[in-house]
Amino acid sequence: MVELHLLTRTNKDFSTSAALCFTETWLSKAIPDRALHLPGFQLFRANHITELTGKTRGGGTCFYINENWCTDVTTLKRMCCPNLEALFINCKPFYSPQEFSSFILVSVYISPNVSLNTALQQLADQITDMEQQYPDSVIIILGDFNKANLTRELPKYKQHITCPTRDRNILDHCYTTIKDAYRSVPRASLGLSDHCLIHLLPTYREKLKSAKPVVRTVKRWTNEAELELQACFDCTDWSVSEAAATDLDELTDTVTSYISFCEDMCIPTRTYLTFNNNKPWFTAELRQLRKAEDDANRVGG
The missing domain is CATH 3.60.10.10 (Endonuclease/exonuclease/phosphatase)
Structure with a gap:
């Protein structure tokens, strides 16, 4: 000893x-x-x-x-x-x-x-x-x-x-x-x-440092954005696409491309980072609670 x-x-x-x-x-x-x-x-x-x-x-x-x-x-x-x-x-x-x-x-x-x-x-x-x-x-x-x-x-x-x-x-x-x-x-x-x-x-090396974060983009489907997208579809003349298409496949491609274009115009997006060590259950609310706990510990609360 x-x-x-x-x-x-x-x-x-x-x-x-x-x-x-x-x-x-x-x-x-x-x-x-x-x-x-x-x-x-x-x-x-x-x-x-x-x-x-x-x-x-x-x-x-x-x-x-x-x-x-x-x-x-x-x-x-x-x-x-x-x-x-x-x-x-x-x-x-x-x-x-x-x-x-x-x-x-x-x-x-x-x-x-x-x-x-x-x-x-x-x-x-x-x-x-x-x-x-x-x-x-x-x-x-x-x-x-x-x-x-x-x-x-x-x-x-x-x-x-x-x-x-x-x-x-x-x-x-x-x-x-x-x-x-x-x-x-x-x-x-x-x-x-x-x-x-x-x-x-x-x-x-912990995963947070050994792996680069992944950039993800998600659409924010708010009520206002949905109403704006619906208005865009209501004023669309769909017969133009039907007349220009030579078969069903071409019509399908044209319509889906147009719908995607309207979504990009009307639906706002949000970009965020996903880190490799993130747990799926660790929600934004839990992050806020953990940050509040860390702040309290730092000030001795």
């Missing part, structure tokens, strides 16, 4: 990180939260339980969540069984890309001496369940997988850690469904750990 305090005090990369994830912590109920307190961070832990795992040593996972990034954090699930230990938390930060309603962080520890297929299947079932419960959230899965590979069970999840984490092996993984979400940078190990620390740098 002393090493962790020194790390966050002397290393800006970790002191400003949104979340710190630790696996195989060896934490048990005999160790109180106050002994693990880290200033500026909230602790969320899943203890190693000998009775459930059948092992007297190892295991345990935890998250430290930076209070400058998020204070609205909910523990969704703790798992502790012979093949798998995991902690699921749901974070709703002060700011996040509009396309994500929250971040579900999953800390995983899979021992090297267990049934990997069983462990991966159990984890995949839980991830699938979370996807169904929180369809608009992004799920980030982190931890010590040893020889396991989650992409066997969930092919749409991408592994973002590309540097060795223990000797020449990549035993610690980070998975999301977002391509190129992070760039991994190795750091010195913490204390007596035989795994090096990994600093994950976000490279994801």
Whole structure:
């Protein structure tokens, strides 16, 4: 714990990180939260339980969540069984890309001496369940997988850690469904750990910035515009078109072109931008309410 305090005090990369994830912590109920307190961070832990795992040593996972990034954090699930230990938390930060309603962080520890297929299947079932419960959230899965590979069970999840984490092996993984979400940078190990620390740098660009807005034009069918269009049709001599046409197809093209011309003349249009991260349910009324809330927060109302 002393090493962790020194790390966050002397290393800006970790002191400003949104979340710190630790696996195989060896934490048990005999160790109180106050002994693990880290200033500026909230602790969320899943203890190693000998009775459930059948092992007297190892295991345990935890998250430290930076209070400058998020204070609205909910523990969704703790798992502790012979093949798998995991902690699921749901974070709703002060700011996040509009396309994500929250971040579900999953800390995983899979021992090297267990049934990997069983462990991966159990984890995949839980991830699938979370996807169904929180369809608009992004799920980030982190931890010590040893020889396991989650992409066997969930092919749409991408592994973002590309540097060795223990000797020449990549035993610690980070998975999301977002391509190129992070760039991994190795750091010195913490204390007596035989795994090096990994600093994950976000490279994801939110849809608002990565995709150009689409310009759309719509007609405004007001009562006044409809009356003006009707008046235009009433004063039209339709027999001129009938006399000039040689067959039904030509008459149809002439009449529809004339109707479109009248619409363009009589019906006003409105041009607006549609951004790629806009939700169909996020109406103009909701935008006004959100703007009023942001203004109130800025002035401390």
